[in-house]
Amino acid sequence: MGDYFYSSDLSTDGESASRALERRQVDNSKLRTFLQAHVRNGGSVSGSDALRRRLPELFEKHEANFIAMFQGTTVSVIIDETIDDRSKSVVNVLFVQSARTGNAALQPVLVEVKFVDEVNSTVIGRIVTRTLTRYGVEFEDVSGFVSDNATYMVKSFKECIKPLCEGAVHITCVAHTVNIVGSTLQASFPLVDKFVACMKKAFCLSSRKRAFYKSHLEECGVQYAKAPPAPVQSKWNS
Known part of the structure; x- marks a missing residue:
C-alpha cells in the first residue's frame, strides 16, 4: 500500500x-x-x-x-463545506442535542466527514439524510439546520431537507454576510486594496510562480501537490 x-x-x-x-x-x-x-x-x-x-x-x-447518544432525542444539524490540503472538497456534519434546560450548554458532535468531488444542493441533501438515517435520528426529530447562506445550501434545505424534516428551520451563519458587507469598505481604503491586488498579481495570477510553488511542494515530498486554491471569496455564493 x-x-x-x-x-x-x-x-x-x-x-x-x-x-x-x-x-x-x-x-x-x-x-x-x-x-x-x-x-x-x-x-x-x-x-x-x-x-x-x-x-x-x-x-x-x-x-x-x-x-x-442520539436515540430518541431532538437534534439540530450543522453542516459546513471546506477544502483539505489537496483542494478536495470536505463536508463536515455535526449534531447538536436540544438543550433540556435553559442553562444547559450546547455540545456539537462531529458525526460525519465526507470527501466529495463536487458540492451542490443534491450532494448536501444526500449527505444529511444518510447521516440522519445512519445514526437512527427520525426526520421529525430534526429541529434545525445550520449552514452558511450559500445558494446551494439554501436550495438544499428547501428542496431536499425541508420536505423530509418538516419541523426544521434553516439558520444561516451571519459571518459571511458580514464579510460581504465589509467588502464594501474597500473603496474607503484604496492603498490597502492596491496592495492586496499587487500581491495577488505577483503570486496567485502568475502561472510561473504557481508552477514554482507546486514544484516546491513536490520537492518537500507532498503527494498530489497542487497550486494554491482559489480564495473563498471567489467561490462564495456559487
Missing part, C-alpha cells in the same frame, strides 16, 4: 480511518523523539502498525456511543 494511506471517507468505518494514517509521519524518528521530549507520555504513542490494528475496534465503540 506504500507509505501513504488515504481514505475517501474517514467516517465510513474503522478500516477507512486506519488507512488515513501516513506511515512516514507516525513512525518518523524525529517526530517520535519530539514526542518523547516534549509531550507527557509521548513515548507511549503507538506506531502505525498498532494503530492500524486498534483503530477499527475503537471506531466501532465510538460510533456505537454516538448512536446511543
